Amino acid sequence: EDGDTERVQRFCDEELAPVEIAHVIESSPTKVRELLWQYLDEEQQGDVLPHLNDELQQAYLSQMSAHEILETTQDLDSDDLADMLQQMEPGVSSQVLELMPPSTRAEVEGLLAYPEDTAGGLMNTDVITVRADVTLETVLRYLRRREIPDHLDALWVVNRNFGYVGKLPIVKLLTHSPDTTVREIMDSDIEGIKASTHEDKVAQIFERHDLVSAPVVNDHGILLGRITVDDVLDVIRESADHAVMSMAGLDEDEDTFAPIVKSSRNRAVWLGINMITAFVAAAVMSQFEASIAQIVALAVLSPVVASMGGIAGSQTLTLMIRGMATGHINRDNLVWLIGRELGVGALNGLLWAGVIATITIIWYSDVYLAAVIAAAIIINLLTAVLAGASLPFLLKSVKIDPALSGSVILTTITDVVGFLTFLGLATFFLL
Amino acid sequence: EDGDTERVQRFCDEELAPVEIAHVIESSPTKVRELLWQYLDEEQQGDVLPHLNDELQQAYLSQMSAHEILETTQDLDSDDLADMLQQMEPGVSSQVLELMPPSTRAEVEGLLAYPEDTAGGLMNTDVITVRADVTLETVLRYLRRREIPDHLDALWVVNRNFGYVGKLPIVKLLTHSPDTTVREIMDSDIEGIKASTHEDKVAQIFERHDLVSAPVVNDHGILLGRITVDDVLDVIRESADHAVMSMAGLDEDEDTFAPIVKSSRNRAVWLGINMITAFVAAAVMSQFEASIAQIVALAVLSPVVASMGGIAGSQTLTLMIRGMATGHINRDNLVWLIGRELGVGALNGLLWAGVIATITIIWYSDVYLAAVIAAAIIINLLTAVLAGASLPFLLKSVKIDPALSGSVILTTITDVVGFLTFLGLATFFLL
Known part of the structure; x- marks a missing residue:
């Protein structure tokens, strides 16, 4: 609490630019944030508003009447105004629009016609x-x-x-x-x-x-x-x-300084999705409980097989998503790339299958177990790179963001395939 | 191969800007790339060079003599020239410097004095x-x-x-x-x-x-x-x-179109590091082989406990790394933030401990097993958020990049703590 008072004190003493005030407000816990916001006069609030993140803009705008919003935002550029109107409740934003001078209103309404993530949404109209x-x-x-x-x-x-x-x-x-x-x-x-x-x-x-x-x-x-x-x-x-x-399943507007309950709720969804995928993998493993009861080493080594696949797949996935974002990857070179990734998967599969088989022999003195884990590693790494290379395109073609859901789908695949091949081969050959 | 010929054909037909040529070259597999590069005349090569990624710049520069480099790059800005010299072998770059006109040389040498990742490394000297x-x-x-x-x-x-x-x-x-x-x-x-x-x-x-x-x-x-x-x-x-x-353990210059062997080598390091951490977790699990042999469900449920911790921790880690990058997180609010994260970890720990315990009861009809997994989930989620919140600062204070090594250290912690608490508590209370 001492730190808070100090922070407010420093805030009042300094002559900060609106963008810096916004930064201080964003970097403060909720309680301090309220103090700071109240401390600003109407004009300052208007200057600071467009520099705040969407979540805070929305929060502060929702506390104001249409008249206050108009008063606060009258000096803003038309594109900032349009962006801000898109953050408001439809009822409030149409009230604000009605209160505007006709010329500004026409300009802002023109901008509102374009989706926020297009050139039209980015542009401003102050051209000469x-x-x-x-x-x-x-x-x-x-x-x-x-x-x-x-x-x-x-x-x-x-x-x-x-x-x-x-x-x-x-x-x-x-x-x-x-x-x-x-x-x-x-x-x-x-x-x-x-x-x-x-x-x-x-x-x-x-x-x-x-x-x-x-x-x-x-x-x-x-x-x-x-x-x-x-x-x-x-x-x-x-x-x-x-x-x-x-x-990490976070929204990019996830507010670093949101209160505990709100943050917990935001993150719970992702934890829930991952729990489901973890239980899918667990269900696969449980099909082999009889084998595990006989050879406990299978339980110990299964996560190793699954995790190697997860890493290899996420490397490919990351490279593909980034290549698509930079425009380096397109239909022309996709087939070549998938072939390249399979080559990389095969080479690294052979390498790490050898290393892991050697460790298994040293640890468990069991050549057959080593052979089974080596085969499982190779199969899982090939599956992983294939999934990592094709998922982004498959997801994009059904309009799902690969950056968000790619990794969770990928690790589900590598966990399931890893457990299935390792435990399946072990059950078939070792028992 | 047909696609390759077509690509080269299209390349020759179009009038492309240097930056677009660079983009086409970067988006091509190695063989096609060589064809395209050879096709450019010396002046074009010079124009295209600064737009290529560091890896390709290095590759092409290493094929040229100092004279050719000078010829090719004579029209470049001093800052581009300095950047490029930093990509060359020290022997070659000093040869190139010697061949330069004295005034250009002085300018470029001045720029070379600043590390590439500082304002001095970014600046150019063409000021009025x-x-x-x-x-x-x-x-x-x-x-x-x-x-x-x-x-x-x-x-x-x-x-x-x-x-x-x-x-x-x-x-x-x-x-x-x-x-x-x-x-x-x-x-x-x-x-x-x-x-x-x-x-x-x-x-x-x-x-x-x-x-x-x-x-x-x-x-x-x-x-x-x-x-x-x-x-x-x-x-x-x-x-x-x-x-x-x-x-994903990739270098940002990792070349999407590098040949198989090169890509495999780049990625093998990260797979190796992850293999070691997977075996650390496996070694922890193997301490409880006797318990697993008695209750096979422990083997099936262990990965669930570990993975929930991994997810919760990586959410916190990502938020911290991003907050540090934007400057929102500093010493002033760090303690508040760690407290907030512990609160989030506790709430989500309680929630998912309850859900997972319920699933365990339905699956294995074992209330004691359910109680043990619930306790392990809560402990592992609290450990995870604490590790996720403090690791970036600890790593940064010893000059290690948290973005690179944070997640691998974090998942090692959550795997080890997850296995240790779940299997440890099970051994103590259930056997």
Whole structure:
């Protein structure tokens, strides 16, 4: 409790930027968090809100009336506003929309039409457009008259129908003579990103071409807005978080500082799923209770067979999921890759079958037991790499996220196959 | 083989950007890759090289003489050149350095002085600096005379000793009158990043403040260079890859398309480590062979106890590693967090102990066995969350990467504790 008071004290003493305040709030246990939030005035709350994670945004927004929300968020960019509206109860968000000035409302409603994880959901509408036939002097005069959005690195060149034509980096405005026309110096090889493009694809485009901003167009090539690199950074960070967290069955918004009961509930689901798979494996093993009663070493060595398969499979699975995310793996090279993985599985299967057989001989002085465990290791490793290589594609084709459910399905397979081959072969050959 | 010819054919027909060529090469099996690489002329090879992953860069550079390397890479930025030199054999890289023009050589050698994973290693030196007392007109005149680097979003304001003073966004050059002085409109609240700052910290600074570029300074505040957001994107992507890949014991540079023998070797290490931990757990279990021979159900249920601990522990571990990466977890809130995790472990321990005990009663009609497994589950889940919460800090304090070795140590602990408590309690109370 002393630490808490100290934390609040330090918080009040410092002059922090909204993003830093958000970070402190996120890093605090629930009780302290409430104190800190109450301490902020309305304007500060509005500045801090878009920097908080979705879960906290939702929590704080749900405590406010539509009027308060509007008051708090009036200075935000249209894309931040749209994101936030998507966090609210439908009833509240439509109330907030009704209270907005008509122009803002139209802008925000336009953005709400696009799913959050597409280029349309990422874009903001504060673009500056110019026509190709004007001179730089006209452009410069125009720029001096209007408000300049953040991260302005380029103007967008459009035709009379607002169709996207090209990009005019503002650096070029500085280095070319004022009587040059826009057409002469614009980059026309930078394509517009379709509003329906998935955010992961958008991130790949930014990464490959080192972009700072990119134009977003509709199916007819009409300019809708722009995506800036700061939003792309968030996409990459979030998809990375998702990959890591989902491997442990956690939601990427799982709040590190949530209260005990809430956290327990979030994690119980995954523990439950894993319990079921553990009992499936146990049920397989229990079919061989008579064999185990005769040769207890089978019980001791079974988990070794199962775990080697689990590791080999998860290596392949991880490589496949990552290769699909980076776009390196596609239908063209999938067959080659599965063949490669089977080769790797066979080589490592032979190697570790040999090592484990040797250990078994030394431990139990039983050559037949060693032969059985060696065979089981090879079969399980081959099964594991085959499952690891094909699962991501199978799951994706039925719209299941391989990062989330791939590993649990995989280890169920390797446990079952491991127990079944080892105990089955042992029952057949050793008894 | 047909697919290969087709791929090469398509490759030759299209007009691809260097970054896209690199992507196609990375996505090809070794044999096709060689064909594609040979097909490129020297200049193209030079353009493509910096976009390839480290492993391929190394492979191709090792085939070239120092002269060829210099020829191929002469148009690259100094930071790309420095990165590439770090991939070469020391003998070759010093030869290449000797062949460089003195000015380039000095620049590159300066960059080589900083470790690759620091701000100094990320920065490039193509900065444009101005003095605070000149007018924008002077700045504009100066800009028209010189070559403009990529991603120029700001000029850096320095004093007469090249000490960093502030940032001058180039947008401001457009919107302010030419007789304004730099001092009047520069941003002096953007701090220089120390060259020794770790790249993860640099990424956090860029993310929090939505930067496109940032100045890098030495300990005395002298401007050394700048970091651009495209390099920060790479840092975030690489650290995300590292987090995901290292959980499966893979190197983030593990080449998805490497030949079988090479891949097998890379993965064998991790399989070996896991085999050792599996045998440690097996050795623990074998201490109770006499008990298992009497009650075979113990063999069947042991893996369930071990695996529930493994899952609970890896959830906590993942959350801690991610919280440390985002900077949300620090010494201030660590004690609170460990307490929270113990609470979560206790609640889920009670829940799943109850469920598993019920299943055990239904399956084996043995209340005492059910009581023993319930107790073992609770003990193992508490151990698991405690280990998961403290391991990352313990490992980090001895300079071991928790993402790489955390999970293998954790599952060894949960396997050993799971077997020990379940089989130990069973031996004590049931026999």
